Amino acid sequence: xxxxxxxxxxxxxxxxxxxxxxxxxxxxxxxxxxxxxxxxxxxxxxxxxxxxxxxxxxxxxxxxxxxxxxxxxxxxxxxxxxxxxxxxxxxxxxxxxxxxxxxxxxxxxxxxxxxxxxxxxxxxxxxxxxxxxxxxxxxxxxxxxxxxxxxxxxxxxxxxxxxxxxxxxxxxxxxxxxxxxxxxxxxxxxxxxxxxxxxxxxxxxxxxxxxxxxxxxxxxxxxxxxxxxxxxxxxxxxxxxxxxxxxxxxxxxxxxxxxxxxxxxxxxxxxxxxxxxxxxxxxxxxxxxxxxxxxxxxxxxxxxxxxxxxxxxxxxxxxxxxxxxxxxxxxxxxxxxxxxxxxxxxxxxxxxxxxxxxxxxxxxxxxxxxxxxxxxxxxxxxxxxxxxxxxxxxxxxxxxxxxxxxxxxxxxxxxxxxxxxxxxxxxxxxxxxxxxxxxxxxxxxxxxxxxxxxxxxxxxxxxxxxxxxxxxxxxxxxxxxxxxxxxxxxxxxxxxxxxxxxxxxxxxxxxxxxxxxxxxxxxxxxxxxx
Amino acid sequence: xxxxxxxxxxxxxxxxxxxxxxxxxxxxxxxxxxxxxxxxxxxxxxxxxxxxxxxxxxxxxxxxxxxxxxxxxxxxxxxxxxxxxxxxxxxxxxxxxxxxxxxxxxxxxxxxxxxxxxxxxxxxxxxxxxxxxxxxxxxxxxxxxxxxxxxxxxxxxxxxxxxxxxxxxxxxxxxxxxxxxxxxxxxxxxxxxxxxxxxxxxxxxxxxxxxxxxxxxxxxxxxxxxxxxxxxxxxxxxxxxxxxxxxxxxxxxxxxxxxxxxxxxxxxxxxxxxxxxxxxxxxxxxxxxxxxxxxxxxxxxxxxxxxxxxxxxxxxxxxxxxxxxxxxxxxxxxx
Numbered sequence: 001x002x003x004x005x006x007x008x009x010x011x012x013x014x015x016x017x018x019x020x021x022x023x024x025x026x027x028x029x030x031x032x033x034x035x036x037x038x039x040x041x042x043x044x045x046x047x048x049x050x051x052x053x054x055x056x057x058x059x060x061x062x063x064x065x066x067x068x069x070x071x072x073x074x075x076x077x078x079x080x081x082x083x084x085x086x087x088x089x090x091x092x093x094x095x096x097x098x099x100x101x102x103x104x105x106x107x108x109x110x111x112x113x114x115x116x117x118x119x120x121x122x123x124x125x126x127x128x129x130x131x132x133x134x135x136x137x138x139x140x141x142x143x144x145x146x147x148x149x150x151x152x153x154x155x156x157x158x159x160x161x162x163x164x165x166x167x168x169x170x171x172x173x174x175x176x177x178x179x180x181x182x183x184x185x186x187x188x189x190x191x192x193x194x195x196x197x198x199x200x201x202x203x204x205x206x207x208x209x210x211x212x213x214x215x216x217x218x219x220x221x222x223x224x225x226x227x228x229x230x231x232x233x234x235x236x237x238x239x240x241x242x243x244x245x246x247x248x249x250x251x252x253x254x255x256x257x258x259x260x261x262x263x264x265x266x267x268x269x270x271x272x273x274x275x276x277x278x279x280x281x282x283x284x285x286x287x288x289x290x291x292x293x294x295x296x297x298x299x300x301x302x303x304x305x306x307x308x309x310x311x312x313x314x315x316x317x318x319x320x321x322x323x324x325x326x327x328x329x330x331x332x333x334x335x336x337x338x339x340x341x342x343x344x345x346x347x348x349x350x351x352x353x354x355x356x357x358x359x360x361x362x363x364x365x366x367x368x369x370x371x372x373x374x375x376x377x378x379x380x381x382x383x384x385x386x387x388x389x390x391x392x393x394x395x396x397x398x399x400x401x402x403x404x405x406x407x408x409x410x411x412x413x414x415x416x417x418x419x420x421x422x423x424x425x426x427x428x429x430x431x432x433x434x435x436x437x438x439x440x441x442x443x444x445x446x447x448x449x450x451x452x453x454x455x456x457x458x459x460x461x462x463x464x465x466x467x468x469x470x471x472x473x474x475x476x477x478x479x480x481x482x483x484x485x486x487x488x489x490x491x492x493x494x495x496x497x498x499x500x501x502x503x504x505x506x507x508x509x510x511x512x513x514x515x516x517x518x519x520x521x522x523x524x525x526x527x528x529x530x
Numbered sequence: 531x532x533x534x535x536x537x538x539x540x541x542x543x544x545x546x547x548x549x550x551x552x553x554x555x556x557x558x559x560x561x562x563x564x565x566x567x568x569x570x571x572x573x574x575x576x577x578x579x580x581x582x583x584x585x586x587x588x589x590x591x592x593x594x595x596x597x598x599x600x601x602x603x604x605x606x607x608x609x610x611x612x613x614x615x616x617x618x619x620x621x622x623x624x625x626x627x628x629x630x631x632x633x634x635x636x637x638x639x640x641x642x643x644x645x646x647x648x649x650x651x652x653x654x655x656x657x658x659x660x661x662x663x664x665x666x667x668x669x670x671x672x673x674x675x676x677x678x679x680x681x682x683x684x685x686x687x688x689x690x691x692x693x694x695x696x697x698x699x700x701x702x703x704x705x706x707x708x709x710x711x712x713x714x715x716x717x718x719x720x721x722x723x724x725x726x727x728x729x730x731x732x733x734x735x736x737x738x739x740x741x742x743x744x745x746x747x748x749x750x751x752x753x754x755x756x757x758x759x760x761x762x763x764x765x766x767x768x769x770x771x772x773x774x775x776x777x778x779x780x781x782x783x784x785x786x787x788x789x790x791x792x793x794x795x796x797x798x799x800x801x802x803x804x805x806x807x808x809x810x811x812x813x814x815x816x817x818x819x820x821x822x823x824x825x826x827x828x829x830x831x832x833x834x835x836x837x838x839x840x841x842x843x844x845x846x847x848x849x850x851x852x853x854x855x856x857x858x859x860x861x862x863x864x865x
Binding site for chain 1: 567585612613625696698701704707
């Protein structure tokens with residue numbers, strides 16, 4: 001098979017790449033088809049892998065494998081003292097990709113940056129509805145419609161963002177996928193030709209790879225963009241072989257049909273690790289799986305009851321049985337890899353006897369409750385039904401009867417938001433931008449009815465959140481968030497269950513792949529030795 | 531014959547209406563919401579949600595939505611996918627050849643093996659061959675496709691390395707599809723090895739997809755043959771001293787073929803259903819996987835239009851089978 005692939009790569013080089021000898025090819029077995037190649041309308045990780053991280057770039061970028069930001073298309077920036085104006089100086093000479101469907105006549109300018117945001121923001125922009133019913137969920141979800149006052153062109157290479165209020169996470173937000181910079185010149189050309197829909201089918205960006213071809217639900221082909229401002233990639237061809245079943249992905253990796261794969265099934269990891277041709281990288285996921293009590297409903301409105309229930313759950317048993325060791329017990333609402341994680345906080349001790357006693361002291365007898373189990377597998381919780389069963393068994397030991405309920409996925413989340421929701425609700429979160437606020441905001445008073453499934457509004461916690469958002473000093477913010485975690489642990493609106501590990505199996509000939517804490521799969525900087 | 535055809539065509543109209551109603555209702559009966567599904571885990575603001583409900587026309591009464599949908603379909607507009615924003619018909623056209631190719635090869639395998647196996651089992655009734663064939667057929671019929679597919683992949687692709695794991699052709703072959711049928715396109719591409727690669731990729735998925743129809747066809751052929759072999763005219767043919775091959779091949783089989791052809795026609799529906807799982811396991815970019823994804827995303831437009839198109843195709847095949855049936859058995863035409 002390897003011989004075949006080598007021959008094939010050479011053949012491809014001769015035919016497709018126009019005679020480049022020994023074209024290097026990397027085949028990535030991805031988990032799902034992208035909805036499209038426009039980096040902004042969709043919100044799935046597989047959409048981002050196929051569009052924003054391969055084809056596009058942003059003003060600022062997350063450093064490889066980290067959540068800290070570094071210059072991207074912007075070479076530098078300044079922030080006004082009041083935190084309301086961010087002025088970016090763009091790199092000069094950044095080229096948009098030249099393909100058989102578009103030849104740019106100019107380099108990147110402030111116009112492209114303004115267009116990239118206004119199309120998601122202003123309803124009068126002709127591109128706002130270019131795809132019927134686009135919600136621009138990420139742009140809206142990160143609060144940009146309220147946050148942005150205006151985006152102004154200072155000169156061709158200088159662009160200024162004016163905000164309505166200070167936002168400490170604004171820079172990391174600009175490193176997110178929805179903030180990818182697209183070509184206004186290309187958009188204008190398509191608008192003129194009346195073929196706007198091509199914008200998402202035949203993408204043009206400034207990123208490390210340019211789009212070659214997409215066979216729906218099967219294969220996406222890219223090639224290294226020679227004019228990439230960050231330098232040409234070591235691999236020539238990047239291929240996504242779309243393979244939805246994780247067991248089949250593992251077989252393809254073993255058979256040499258792909259070089260690297262996403263999301264192995266926990267059961268396959270040992271077999272992949274044992275394969276002499278493969279290596280399996282692993283990393284703590286930037287996520288949390290939790291169970292939120294409805295803190296407005298008796299008896300869960302009492303801290304002692306929530307604490308007692310937390311103490312009744314053997315979390316290590318859940319890690320062993322459900323995460324199959326690929327996770328760690330969660331203590332705080334943010335993962336330990338994140339800055340400001342408070343290491344001095346101790347988890348509630350697993351002690352059914354003490355829990356039972358606490359419940360009795362709180363005057364709770366014959367408690368019956370519901371445990372909500374997500375119907376889908378997520379990186380932060382691979383099997384919520386099983387977790388619910390284990391918690392149910394633990395609760396039984398302290399005399400609490402629990403009934404497990406589940407609904408279809410969108411229905412589940414909608415019902416979970418109801419203020420009169422009955423029972424404890426399992427869910428989780430994966431970080432977007434590496435900022436602690438991106439986790440802690442889930443518990444803010446203004447997130448009730450949206451992401452605050454504990455329906456918990458604690459003024460002390462809320463004040464700390466607001467204080468944290470109002471300052472840019474990292475040391476000061478660290479202190480604030482450490483304190484917020486203390487309040488969280490004391491009040492126990494959630495049972496913090498686990499932070500999962502993420503695995504990335506690949507062939508040993510692959511080098512330079514760095515696992516990303518934000519769960520993105522980036523192939524810039526990757527090499528393949530033949 | 532013309533009258534027969536017209537009668538059959540007239541029956542199709544109410545069936546299509548029934549199916550369009552069922553498809554329309556089915557997707558709306560599923561719990562979930564297409565706009566929330568589209569928004570993903572980040573959700574969508576209540577204001578934007580309200581806008582989008584109006585934008586997609588989901589604020590209108592169901593009856594109005596249904597007639598709008600039917601009106602669009604009659605004018606050839608099957609709608610635009612809520613999830614991918616691509617035209618449904620375009621997506622269908624891009625993906626259907628893959629399913630058709632897989633289903634055709636699977637059906638050929640099922641017929642070529644199923645019919646002879648059924649005939650031999652009937653002729654050698656009660657023998658070890660009969661019992662073994664029917665035992666295997668029953669096993670095949672009860673086989674969970676998902677498990678069976680993975681088993682074959684692990685053994686033939688993983689352990690023996692004989693067949694590729696998944697996909698339609700080796701990734702080294704890159705050419706623009708002309709017909710959408712990989713076997714044909716690989717030949718047209720003129721690239722050495724492309725056809726062999728496409729063929730080798732077809733082996734496992736077509737075997738998996740053929741398993742259930744093969745079992746059904748073999749069992750149906752056997753029971754039809756047994757019935758016919760007991761008829762007076764077969765006994766007469768034998769008494770005349772005709773060679774057993776002629777008796778079985780001409781007198782018995784031709785008559786036994788009628789229910790078998792019906793069964794084969796009905797297997798088209800089974801193949802479409804089987805394609806859903808087979809395509810998911812083998813990463814086969816066809817309409818089965820497409821429909822599953824659409825249901826998961828509550829993509830109303832794709833589900834209702836996709837189901838309708840698939841149903842129309844199954845009905846067309848059944849119509850062809852009915853015509854064939856009439857060709858084989860002149861009595862049908864008279865009736």
